[in-house]
Amino acid sequence: MILWKDYHLAHSIEDALETLWNAPGPARLIAGGTDLLLDLQQGRHPPVHTLVDVSAVPEMTSIELRREKLFIGAAVPLNRVVLSPLVQEHAEALVEAAGLIGGPQVRNTATLGGNVAHALPAGDGTIALLALGAQAEIAGGSGIYRSPLEDLYLGPGRSRLATQEELLVGFYLPIRSKNEGSAFQRIMRPQGVAIAILNLAAWIRRRGDVILDVRLAIGPAGPIPRRSNEAEHVLRGKKMSPEVREKAVGSLLAEASFRTSPHRATAEYRKYMAGVLLENVLETAWQRSAS
Amino acid sequence: MRITVNGVQRSIEVRFGEMLSDLLRERLGLTGTKIGCNEAECGSCTVLVSGEPVLACTYPAGKAVGKEVITIEGLANVESLDQSRKTARQVELHPLQRAFITHGAVQCGFCIPGQIVTAFALLQSNPDPTEDEIKYALKDTLCRCAGYPSIIRAIQSAAKAMQSDAEEISEPEIPGITHDFRVVGTQLIRPDAVEKVTGKALFTDDLKFPEMLHARVKRAGVPHAIVKSVNVEGARSLPGVVAVLTAEDILGEVNHGLVVYDWPTLVGIGERVRYVGDAIALVAAETREIATQAIELIEVDYEAQPVISHPVQSRQPDVPQLHPSGNLLKHIKVRKGDLEIGFQEADLILEHTFHTAITEHAFIEPECSIARPLPDGRMEIYVGSQIPYSDRHQVARTLNWPEERIRIVGQLMGGGFGGKEDIAGQTHAALLALATGKTVKLLFDRHESLLVHPKRHATQIQVKMGAKLDGRLTAVETELYGDTGAYASLGEKVLTRATTHSSGPYEVPHARADCYAMYTNNPPAGAFRGFGVTQSAFAIESMMDMLAEKLGMDPVELRRLNALRVGSETNTGQVLTESVGLLECMQKVEDEMNHLSGGQPFTPKRVEGAPHRVRAWGFAAGYKNTGLGGGAPDKAAAEVELFADGMLEVRTSSAELGQGLVTVLQMIVAEEFNQTPTKVRVVVMDTDLTPDGGPTTASRQTYVTGNAARLAANTLRQAAVTTLAEKFDQPPDKIRFVEGLVQVNGQVVPLGEVVGAMQAEGREPRVLYEYWAPETKPLGQGGDMHFAFSFAAQAAEVEVDTRTGEVSVLRVIAASDAGQVINPLGFQGQVEGGVVMGLGNALTENFIVEQGQVFTDRLARYRMPSIVQTPEIISILASHPTKDGPYGAKGIGELVSIPTTPAITNAIYHAVGVRIDRLPVDQEVIIQHLKGKVKQ
The missing domain is CATH 3.30.390.50 (CO dehydrogenase flavoprotein, C-terminal domain)
Incomplete structure (x- = not known):
């Protein structure tokens, strides 16, 4: 059973979306892939033609302050979230949550975006982001838009993200005041x-x-x-x-x-x-x- | 695509759907990266990508493009890259590799590449990690030998070495081991350690042969049914499929088994499926992927049958009978004295029922067999097996061949623990090799391993206990139901041990035990470290604490009063005449426990600053027979040979599964010849090259095969002495073996030259010795049912969170009487690993089967203890050598994990007053009890 044919390492959001849209067969976005790859290997997800890897897209792998907000790229591996001085300063709950997801090796590839997109009712990263008042930034055919995180979910394992058309770029968190x-x-x-x-x-x-x-x-x-x-x-x-x-x-x-x-x-x-x-x-x- | 592996840049064609682990193992031949689960759970496949540890089994190869990958093979310093052969010559081990060896952190070795690579990454970012930091980093890199304490020590030692200029690894200190020998009792590293830390050690799945085919097995997937039809046409016509076999293709006997031949190699049309793992058809194909696809094309029609899911249900009238002999595999009886009198004499009678779960060996290396037809008409089978000669016998039966046509070539084993005694893929691979004329590899994936191989018996154990007010036991009555699953495996033997040990290591004047070993539609149950005693020890040791409370006695005092000692008669009528260290074990544990707890170990103590967390200690004792016992002929053969280069070699088929037998044998032969152990080669597990050492089970190898090796070596030495005495005309007592030499009254003969001298007078420089262990009596006949017992006492300190019910084990004191310790590093590994396995049995492990369907069919659903749950383990020796054991040694492998579980559950009772009578401990149950108490 061939689980995928084309493994595309996207270099930009546009590149990722275009590859996703134009793949000659079923295509899926992948970052750490720690859930999707197991689903593919164990037959819970049918084989795909193209996997579009966004883990090297620069816009999705940064952690930085942007206009009074903390931006965390959706493809930042969880261990970087845990170790980031910015996240430690502004989002203690997220540091605690991200440090508990998976094991040490998994956290080197698994991403916050994956945790959110997986839409499990008890995703540790998701729960922390919700309490922190995070907004998701999403890129799709009609450009980039933001959505409060809680508006993203429909049901267990189902989010509003159009997985064939859109991708989760990152999260904006309010920066922390002293109180x-x-x-x-x-x-x-x-x-x-x-x-x-x-x-x-x-x-x-x-x-x-x-x-x-x-x-x-x-x-x-x-x-x-x-x-x-x-x-x-x-x-x-x-x-x-x-x-x-x-x-x-x-x-x-x-x-x-x-x-x-x-x-x-x-x-x-x-x-x-x-x-x-x-x-x-x-x-x-x-x-x-x-x- | 371009990828850098271990410093070498490579240009490799892209393959569809390839994981990094496949690329490394299959295409680059870097088989040091191991696949334990292939589901991102075990950590054995850990490699570094851009300096960070990741799991190669779920890391697409395409993602590594342009990145630097480092595997275990890349850690040793590499000097002078040999351009002509494109191979790196390894010149020096990394300090971590040396530390893992020196500290005995290497046992079976399968997980070790993952451990070392993960630790390497840790030390890169944190050169001086604390114990907690090590535990955090290695949390998901599992070791089932559970050498976690030695892994921690090794990493700390390597860290220290790397910060000093000399990079010297400190020697570990194993306290308490004394000896009067040159080699026996000294610290010696394993002969296979260097290979295991460098990734060069080959396990069965690492082997490749030309034109090798890959096999998969069609499993029933239904727990109880009659096969109506099997259609293999779709599979047969799939391109790349070479052979598809069903039951009618078996030329020899259809059934196999270790004791009872009740397990069909393939279930045929009209025959009964008895569990989900039953085999229906076999496929050999050019690739594993094609074989997997073919399996899915096989159509089977079943007529479903009612499922028997519990041993008590199985014994009821009017339930379907699973075997021609019925559902009762065996009714096992223990009778001593007169129970009625015993209970009449009692001032107090207690009764309680306990339940233990099915548990899974979860050796990190899944089963793999390779069958290879030879041009001369014979067949070789490469397999990691605990009983090579049994494999040979069973494969020969299946093929209808004489046994001599089969050669079992035993391979390194990534753990066994009793789970690699039964036939797994050996017969299937052989059938396919015979049908195709090609070499066939049959590798179980983790899912299949979980479904198919025999587990630890789930039991229901009812105990009724009578005692005088002073604490003396008057009677113990036990009734056990054991779930042996679909097939017998070693079920009768395991449950016999559960039954005979069910009144604990105590002298009871009146005892009666009845055990019903029942067939069900669950996966078979067989041997698993502790061999039934783990289960009954949980029941009886819980009861001892309950009795102590009722009597207002100290739990240790109660046990001491009743403990087996020299002169005691066991409940099978065996009078113990020597080597009973139980009282000393109890005393030493009690002393240490009192020391650590500041007295009053059983009084709950709240944690300062967190009063909802409560701590207390719990105590338990245990014992375990060494050897098969019960009248079974228990023998082992070993052959020792001296070579002209002065090397000695010891050969036996006994299995090395990580426990350290090869070191033990090496030491014994070295001791007998007064040589350094490196002068001794050890060859094991090969039915062409090594004589039968018997099964590696029942903690018997050090004693039985150890004696065979000792006596073979001793006989060979005497023969050499006789030769030299005649040649030099000197009395034998003037001849002494020293390092590499023999001294003959002042003259010196190099050891190797003795070979020529012996051959010159027609003597062979080798001796084959078949050692028969002391005779034992079958259960029911009284007398010596076993030739030796090992004894243990343990105390565990737990912390219970009274708000959540969570339990953690902080410290375990383990005192062991295993006679003379021969191999201290191996002993340490057995003690620490046994305690951690006992902890898993208490807290984490639960193999769940519902109506015959396995719920825990992935490693993600079955938890074994990780390094994070590993407590501080304080090992204490209380050696009481046994007279017939080699240098006084008895078994250790199973003993240690037996008292751990009840010590933990007794500690939970002392901490929060909740009596655990069902394993594993459920934190919800603790909360329910505590909430109930709050209401009162």
Whole structure:
């Protein structure tokens, strides 16, 4: 079984898109390929004619500050995300999440773009980006546009990206002010597939004891990676206290829908863990927002 | 495309769909990059691309264009590139390679290229990594020998060496080993270590032969059915397919097996499929891809049958019978004293039921067999096998050939652990080689390996225990159900061991055990390190702690009171007369545990600053027979020869699977001849060249084959002495062997010249010795069921997160009585690896089968412990040599992993009060219990 015929190393976004559009057979974009290649090898994805590798496209492999935003290229390998001083300064939650995806070797090829495009309800990178208020930059036939990350998802494994026509260029994150902080945590089990049973990220802006603004993202708590708007609402504008945290946990549990996955976790355990994780990340993000 | 590999720029034609690992292994011949899983899980294929470690198995070759690739073959310093042969001459090992060798981090060696390449990248960016940094970097580079502690030590030692000018690797310190010998008990590196760290070591899949065909097997995929029809026409007509075989093409016996011939080599039309891994048809084709495609074109119609998925269900009346003999493979009985009296005498009776999971060997090297027809009508089979002579017998049966026409050429094994005792692809490859007249390679991919080979038996174990108030046991009754799956394999033997060991290493006046070894439609279960004792030890050692609590006794004290000692009678009626180090093991572990915990090891302690994390210690003991026992003739042959160049050679078919037998044999022969071990060559696993050493199972090789080698060497030495005594007319006691020489009353004869002297008087300079281990009695007859037992005690310190239920093991103290330690580095590898495997059994490993379908059919779904989960392991010796073992040695391989699991689960109980009675530990269960308690 020939899994692909043409492996095209794209040198620019235009080159990548044109190769994708004009391939003589089925074509797929690939960056690290740590999911797609396994799907191809194990028969979950039919063979393709062309793989368009975007991992060497300069516009997609930079991490830099652009006009009050932190830009992270979609094809930056996760280990570079983890080690980047810019990401460490502006997006602590993402550093924590990216450092937990896969193993060390996988992180040398796997990318943030792949994690987001894979659209798993509990993608670690995705959950961190959601809490950080990231926007995705997408290139397609009609040019380049940006979209809030949460608007990208349709269902498990399905995103709004037109995978045959568009590509994910990168992410724009708000840069961090002194009174802001973020955190990510997940819960695993030592048996079975190394996918988080539950993950949760928080971003907080504070003034003194007051939570001025907050973003929470959790997965898997529904078919798509999602923000927890009700819990955010409970916290926003309140003084941080054990009581308000407890109330936030209550709202989170009320609005999230947890399911039982065989051999991984029961809905009850997930529900219980959601409370634990929320307490933890709120605590950590709160501490960080004090500096 | 242009690509730079190990400093050499190459221009290579692009191939469709090629991964970097294929390019390196198949086209460039760089087979040091190993394929363990081919699904980006195990890390064995790690190479550097642009200086960063990546997994070559899922890295498209086309992506490496213009980049620099470094493989294990590129790490050694390369000097004077020989332009005429285009090969680099290796002159010096990298400090990491030397450190891995010196520290005994190399065992089976299959994962080692990946470990070293990953570590190399780490040291490039971080020249002085902490233990945590090493663990972070090597998290997903798996080692199933679990030499993780020695890997950490090796990397740290290499880092230190690289920062100094001398680049000297420090010698490891293995505490506590004493010896009165020149060679035995000293630290010696493995004879195959250099090859294994440089990537030059060849495993079966690394071999290539001209015009070699590639085979695949059509597996049933259904757990229980009758085959109605098989249509192979589509496969046969696919271009590139050379042969397609079905059951009717088998010329010899259809069934194979290690003890019972109940396992069909191919299931024919009208016959019964008993598990998903049953073979229906075989294909040989010009390429592996074509063979794979052909397999998919084979159409099979089945008539589905009701699935038997549990051994208890299997024993019920009115369920389908899977074999002509029924569903009961064996009812195993242990009887001692009078149970009724025992329970009458008891002040306290406890009863509980435990469950253990199916677990998977997950040796990193998947099974591979190559069958090669020879022009003289014989056939060679290249395979990594734990029992080469059994392979020869079974292949010959299948082909209907005399055994002598088959030669098993044993290859290096990337781990076995009991999982490479049964036939895997040997008979299939042979059938295809016979049909095609060509060499045929049959390599299992990881998926197939997971589906097909026998696993560890899942068990249900009910224990009823009676004791006096002072803690003395009065009676133990156990009932075991063992799931031996679709075929017997070694199921009867394994479950016999589970049963005889089911009352633990304790003297019990009244004992009764009944075990039902049941066939089911699950994958077969067979040998796996611990051989049944792992399961029953979990049950009985949990019960001992439960009893201690009920009695208000210290758990160690309770065990000490009942422990087997010299003079004790086991529950099979064997009186132990010597070499019982159990009490000393217990004492040493208790002392160390008290020292480390500051007393009160079983009292939960909250972690400072994180009060939701609670720590405590747990204790367990265990024992394991050395050798087959139970009346089985346990013998091994070894041949020792002296050559004119002064070299000695020892030959036996016994298997080297990473455990270090080759080092043991080398040391024994060197000891007997008073030579440095490098003067001794070791040849193993070849049925043409080496006499039968018996199966590599039951922790028997050091003892049984070790004795054969010792006695062969000793006999040869005596023959040489006799020759020289006559030649020089000197009394034999004036003749001494020294380094490379023989001293005869002041005169000196080079060792090699002894060969001529012997031949001159018609003596051959070699001795074949067949050693018979002391006779044993079958179960039920009383007397010595085994000729030796090894003993162990362990304590584990765990930390339980009471908010999440997560468990981690921080430290394990392991005291072992394996008699005299012969090979300290090998011993260390067995102890540390055994503890980590026991930890996996407790916390991570669960081979899930649902209604006969394997859920854990990819390595991604089956977790073995990684370096991150590896605790600090404190190994303590309590050697009580046994009189008939070579220099007093007993087995170690299985012993160590037996007490680890219950030590961990007992520690969990001490930490948070949750009794684990089902493996593996489920963090959700811990939380459920804790939440329940909160409500109370």
